[in-house]
Amino acid sequence: MSEIIKLIKRVPKAELHLHIEGSLEPELMFKLAKRNKIKIPFGSVDEIKIAYNFHNLQSFLDIYYQGAKVLISEQDFFDLTWAYLLKSKEDNVVHTEIFFDPQSHTDRGIKFDLVINGIHRAILKAKKELGISSKIIMCFLRHLDEQSAFKTLDQALTHKDKIIGVGLDSSEVGYPPSKFERVFNKAMEEGFLTVAHAGEEGPSEYIWQALELLKVKRIDHGVRCLEDEKLVQRLRDDQIPLTVCPLSNVKLRIFKKLKDHNLKMLLDKGLITTVNSDDPAYFGGYLNTNLIKCQMALNLTKGDIKKLIINSFRSSFLSEDKKKKWIEQINKLV
Numbered sequence: 001m002s003e004i005i006k007l008i009k010r011v012p013k014a015e016l017h018l019h020i021e022g023s024l025e026p027e028l029m030f031k032l033a034k035r036n037k038i039k040i041p042f043g044s045v046d047e048i049k050i051a052y053n054f055h056n057l058q059s060f061l062d063i064y065y066q067g068a069k070v071l072i073s074e075q076d077f078f079d080l081t082w083a084y085l086l087k088s089k090e091d092n093v094v095h096t097e098i099f100f101d102p103q104s105h106t107d108r109g110i111k112f113d114l115v116i117n118g119i120h121r122a123i124l125k126a127k128k129e130l131g132i133s134s135k136i137i138m139c140f141l142r143h144l145d146e147q148s149a150f151k152t153l154d155q156a157l158t159h160k161d162k163i164i165g166v167g168l169d170s171s172e173v174g175y176p177p178s179k180f181e182r183v184f185n186k187a188m189e190e191g192f193l194t195v196a197h198a199g200e201e202g203p204s205e206y207i208w209q210a211l212e213l214l215k216v217k218r219i220d221h222g223v224r225c226l227e228d229e230k231l232v233q234r235l236r237d238d239q240i241p242l243t244v245c246p247l248s249n250v251k252l253r254i255f256k257k258l259k260d261h262n263l264k265m266l267l268d269k270g271l272i273t274t275v276n277s278d279d280p281a282y283f284g285g286y287l288n289t290n291l292i293k294c295q296m297a298l299n300l301t302k303g304d305i306k307k308l309i310i311n312s313f314r315s316s317f318l319s320e321d322k323k324k325k326w327i328e329q330i331n332k333l334v
């Protein structure tokens, strides 16, 4: 194993773009389907893996929402989150910021409280037993209407102690951030930080809207920003981080091959670029696999890897003190 790959594995890392429902491995999907007596349209783990051949974001989302239907009880959400945190431990991830999609559960009659309590219980255990810190970000599904988002925000108000921010995910094209300006304003009044998926499949205009209307602290994906030089300048001037998910982008055909990915260009333009796994059970790997495959495909230098890892801590919602502590440690190791 090359020195740089050993280094990637060894260094403490943060992950800022991870959908907990997207960490549902086929084996756990089967186990939960059995436990909850839910029929899934797959006969075996191998059949599931064959179905994970996507041609765009929507073809993935259809299967992702289907998979999430096996999650019923608080224990299921605990098991799901705990499994992700154990994987994080293996990868030396010491801080995670986890997205969840409450509407994909409440729309099936699953209680909001049960979902958040299951996820939260697992992150408390991980803090104690694995030394991993976490934050939770609640995403609104942008293919649903504003009213449903407002209702979801209302349900989150009694869990402000557990949820640090709100985000926006699901089908992008045709569902601009502007649709959620009022909900995001209310969320900010309530003290939530904001992030949004933008410029994954959708145009760079959606990134502008996320910045101007939703006042986001980070852009999730954002890889299409390079189509607009003024936008690149704005992202750089305001030091707005991008949570890039390289393996996801290849699986969803945003880029044909990993070697065509613009990650290195984003870095070289001085943007606060980070690497993340998005939906690791569906896209072929967790954080280390994303970093290692990018290093090999794009010839990333030790300096690039160090920058990506430091950027993740810098861009996190950790306190300034904790950020400083981790960055000092990385500076000693790399």
Ligand code: HPA
Binding pocket: 019, 022, 057, 064, 169, 170, 171, 197, 200, 248, 278, 279
């Ligand atoms: N994009 C939009 N919505 C999502 C994604 C994504 O990559 N993953 C899970 N929900």
Ligand code: ZN
Binding pocket: 017, 019, 169, 197, 220, 278
């Ligand atoms: Zn995502």
